[in-house]
Amino acid sequence: MIGVGKMKQYSNVLDKPLSKGKQEVSLTAFAFLFSELVQYNQTQVDNIAELERRLEDAGYAVGSRVLELLCNREKGNRRETRLLGILSFVHSTVWKVLFGKVADSLEKGTEHEDEYMISEKELLVNRFISIPKDMGTFNCGAFVAGIVKGVLDNAGFPAVVTAHFVPIEGQQRPRTTILIKFADEVLKREARLSQ
Amino acid sequence: MDTNDSLRVASLWHSMHAISQQLSPVNGCSGIELLEADTFDLHCFQSLPGTKFFVVCEPGTPHMESLLRYIYELYTDYVLKNPFYEIEMPIRCELFDINLTQAVQSDRVALLGR
Numbered sequence: 001m002i003g004v005g006k007m008k009q010y011s012n013v014l015d016k017p018l019s020k021g022k023q024e025v026s027l028t029a030f031a032f033l034f035s036e037l038v039q040y041n042q043t044q045v046d047n048i049a050e051l052e053r054r055l056e057d058a059g060y061a062v063g064s065r066v067l068e069l070l071c072n073r074e075k076g077n078r079r080e081t082r083l084l085g086i087l088s089f090v091h092s093t094v095w096k097v098l099f100g101k102v103a104d105s106l107e108k109g110t111e112h113e114d115e116y117m118i119s120e121k122e123l124l125v126n127r128f129i130s131i132p133k134d135m136g137t138f139n140c141g142a143f144v145a146g147i148v149k150g151v152l153d154n155a156g157f158p159a160v161v162t163a164h165f166v167p168i169e170g171q172q173r174p175r176t177t178i179l180i181k182f183a184d185e186v187l188k189r190e191a192r193l194s195q
Numbered sequence: 196m197d198t199n200d201s202l203r204v205a206s207l208w209h210s211m212h213a214i215s216q217q218l219s220p221v222n223g224c225s226g227i228e229l230l231e232a233d234t235f236d237l238h239c240f241q242s243l244p245g246t247k248f249f250v251v252c253e254p255g256t257p258h259m260e261s262l263l264r265y266i267y268e269l270y271t272d273y274v275l276k277n278p279f280y281e282i283e284m285p286i287r288c289e290l291f292d293i294n295l296t297q298a299v300q301s302d303r304v305a306l307l308g309r
Binding site for chain 2: 028031032035036037038039042129130135140
């Protein structure tokens with residue numbers, strides 16, 4: 001019978017339930033789009049620090065939206081209030097949804113209390129990118145750092161997030177580390193909550 | 196062979212390829228694919244947009260066509276998706292070089308013989 005099982009017609013687009021979304025996207029399409037993003041920003045800036053900032057801003061926009069979406073879709077509208085909670089949320093859920101796998105590792109910094117590091121052997125966004133020698137320490141992972149910053153800021157954990165290359169013995173390509181440095185108020189609040 | 200020599204050889208080959216396309220007695224010819232000489236073989240692969248990849252090897256080396264096809268894949272991956280590469284410039288992409296040297300080592304070439 002035609003019509004059986006047809007979707008309910010919603011009069012208002014706001015009443016429609018949020019879809020699960022397409023689970024898979026072409027890696028090539030993303031690679032070309034990201035490459036264009038970097039090239040476009042390169043034409044707008046004079047130096048590398050500006051370029052990194054622009055990529056971070058682009059990622060920030062993604063991060064804030066991803067947080068809202070994932071809180072609704074994956075966690076049933078629960079909010080994270082603890083530091084370790086939000087960090088493991090970023091490390092597993094956000095990474096899994098964005099890059100298809102959880103991040104390689106999450107570590108606490110040894111030198112400072114407010115530093116945490118998410119490491120990845122090779123960031124998905126950097127997979128096809130070779131940085132020319134004259135660009136020094138520039139890392140297109142600044143985009144991913146921006147995403148993490150967006151998620152953390154909007155969840156109530158202001159932080160400074162940067163992406164770094166860390167050379168490893170015996171491996172040709174350095175691994176990438178996202179360094180997260182939380183603001184003082186976050187640590188104070190965490191200390192209060194732990195009592 | 197330094198960059199200037201490579202550029203000279205490549206431009207020479209480009210002209211020869213174009214001339215051979217015109218001279219061919221067969222209709223619809225797409226240009227030279229294999230050049231056999233006494234001391235070397237030259238295999239050429241032309242992609243759909245017209246970029247030519249050629250490899251100079253010892254006479255009788257097998258599986259050069261699949262090697263060229265694999266190199267084309269590497270080109271589309273590590274060169275075209277690199278935001279710091281300008282089209283038509285000499286290729287200075289680290290990832291492309293690393294994967295290319297890996298592919299050219301003899302055991303890899305044997306594996307590519309499909």
